[in-house]
Amino acid sequence: MKNIDVCLTPDLLDLYPVEGKIVVIVDILRATSCMTAAFANEVKEIIPVSTVEECKALQQKGYLAAAERNGEKVEGFDFGNSPFSYMTETVKEKSIAMTTTNGTVAINKSKTADQVIIGSFLNKQAIIGYLVSQNKDVLVLCAGWKGRVNLEDTLFAGAVVDALQNEFECHHDSAMMAQVLYQNAGEDRLKFLSNCSHFKRLNRLNIQKDIDFCLMEDDKYDVIPVLKGGKLVALS
Amino acid sequence: MKNIDVCLTPDLLDLYPVEGKIVVIVDILRATSCMTAAFANEVKEIIPVSTVEECKALQQKGYLAAAERNGEKVEGFDFGNSPFSYMTETVKEKSIAMTTTNGTVAINKSKTADQVIIGSFLNKQAIIGYLVSQNKDVLVLCAGWKGRVNLEDTLFAGAVVDALQNEFECHHDSAMMAQVLYQNAGEDRLKFLSNCSHFKRLNRLNIQKDIDFCLMEDDKYDVIPVLKGGKLVALS
Numbered sequence: 001m002k003n004i005d006v007c008l009t010p011d012l013l014d015l016y017p018v019e020g021k022i023v024v025i026v027d028i029l030r031a032t033s034c035m036t037a038a039f040a041n042e043v044k045e046i047i048p049v050s051t052v053e054e055c056k057a058l059q060q061k062g063y064l065a066a067a068e069r070n071g072e073k074v075e076g077f078d079f080g081n082s083p084f085s086y087m088t089e090t091v092k093e094k095s096i097a098m099t100t101t102n103g104t105v106a107i108n109k110s111k112t113a114d115q116v117i118i119g120s121f122l123n124k125q126a127i128i129g130y131l132v133s134q135n136k137d138v139l140v141l142c143a144g145w146k147g148r149v150n151l152e153d154t155l156f157a158g159a160v161v162d163a164l165q166n167e168f169e170c171h172h173d174s175a176m177m178a179q180v181l182y183q184n185a186g187e188d189r190l191k192f193l194s195n196c197s198h199f200k201r202l203n204r205l206n207i208q209k210d211i212d213f214c215l216m217e218d219d220k221y222d223v224i225p226v227l228k229g230g231k232l233v234a235l236s
Numbered sequence: 237m238k239n240i241d242v243c244l245t246p247d248l249l250d251l252y253p254v255e256g257k258i259v260v261i262v263d264i265l266r267a268t269s270c271m272t273a274a275f276a277n278e279v280k281e282i283i284p285v286s287t288v289e290e291c292k293a294l295q296q297k298g299y300l301a302a303a304e305r306n307g308e309k310v311e312g313f314d315f316g317n318s319p320f321s322y323m324t325e326t327v328k329e330k331s332i333a334m335t336t337t338n339g340t341v342a343i344n345k346s347k348t349a350d351q352v353i354i355g356s357f358l359n360k361q362a363i364i365g366y367l368v369s370q371n372k373d374v375l376v377l378c379a380g381w382k383g384r385v386n387l388e389d390t391l392f393a394g395a396v397v398d399a400l401q402n403e404f405e406c407h408h409d410s411a412m413m414a415q416v417l418y419q420n421a422g423e424d425r426l427k428f429l430s431n432c433s434h435f436k437r438l439n440r441l442n443i444q445k446d447i448d449f450c451l452m453e454d455d456k457y458d459v460i461p462v463l464k465g466g467k468l469v470a471l472s
Contacts, residue, residue, distance in 0.1 A: 149409055177390065
């Protein structure tokens with residue numbers, strides 16, 4: 001039977017071999033939600049880079065460029081980290097270079113996996129269906145917050161574990177913790193997360209609309225971004 | 237207001253400054269449960285060491301010595317990691333050198349804290365009362381399993397957070413995750429943990445009696461082991 005596990009932060013990834021596995025990268029607020037929205041709006045490719053400098057260099061070569069640090073758009077870039085900014089004709093068939101505080105770091109740490117795909121509540125059902133269809137072990141990698149665990153990514157990991165529990169073996173503590181949290185949160189994730197530090201911090205940035213969208217619009221898009229040759233493209 | 241946070245594994249401790257704080261070390265199955273039982277039975281001191289070799293060297297100097305690796309007693313030592321082996325006159329007023337897979341490593345990583353104390357369900361109420369009485373921030377450090385998070389240590393962390401929620405500020409995601417898990421587990425922790433990997437592994441070692449004791453005998457002992465000059469002694 002296939003196996004599923006959850007790594008709660010990239011800072012623990014050394015303990016989780018990714019070789020031969022499908023790694024699902026999760027950064028609900030907001031990197032992987034943005035990526036999902038961008039591919040739903042027919043972006044050609046997204047190049048995830050770890051530093052603002054690399055992102056700037058690609059912008060100077062003609063790419064559209066997105067940079068977020070500490071929840072805010074970095075000055076001089078075309079996009080920050082709001083999914084709504086990708087829901088426009090502007091991105092169609094374009095190449096975007098992207099760096100975010102946590103999400104792109106997680107992607108670049110997972111490159112030795114068999115496959116790296118991008119998950120969010122927006123494409124949850126697409127992700128789940130794909131994982132069921134493949135004959136591979138799965139690791140859900142939560143991007144967390146600067147190395148620490150966070151609730152919203154763990155909730156999504158729990159949703160995936162919960163959906164796959166009859167198809168996959170799961171006897172790892174972190175995966176079970178995520179599943180219990182997801183089951184406990186129930187329908188109203190906004191309420192469940194209302195005491196969460198990251199959530200409070202993001203609220204101060206005035207992005208309630210983003211948060212609502214990233215947390216509550218399950219299965220809106222039937223698209224799976226996948227890493228190929230260092231670039232994210234739509235899984236065909 | 238004082239602040240409480242939870243570090244889910246020693247592998248993430250670099251992200252949690254311990255300076256000026258009281259750190260509560262948690263290794264429910266079974267290092268910190270053993271330490272609590274030993275001090276309840278009037279051991280004089282426990283010297284936590286990180287390696288089997290250091291422990292052997294102290295044994296050769298005349299200490300009683302306890303070594304556990306992968307859940308089993310290491311050959312040639314006086315004790316393994318069962319709390320019952322410390323519930324005897326043999327330990328009274330003795331010095332014991334101890335090394336365990338996870339617990340003693342966590343202790344030795346926390347040495348720069350203001351104070352390091354040892355928590356388990358066995359002395360939960362003593363720990364909670366002490367933390368309330370002190371004017372210091374608190375970090376609960378779960379020993380985990382070889383760097384990974386585990387359910388039983390997280391449950392205990394959640395119990396502490398839950399008890400202190402009116403006395404301490406707590407807006408960190410890992411602390412909230414622990415609290416939700418604790419609340420969700422309810423009275424029957426054995427049942428809650430029955431699917432847990434570590435739990436299953438320990439069950440294979442035939443230590444059901446230890447597990448029952450470490451998980452279910454809340455507040456049995458009114459003793460707090462505290463680190464002083466590299467040695468654990470009873471808090472006076």
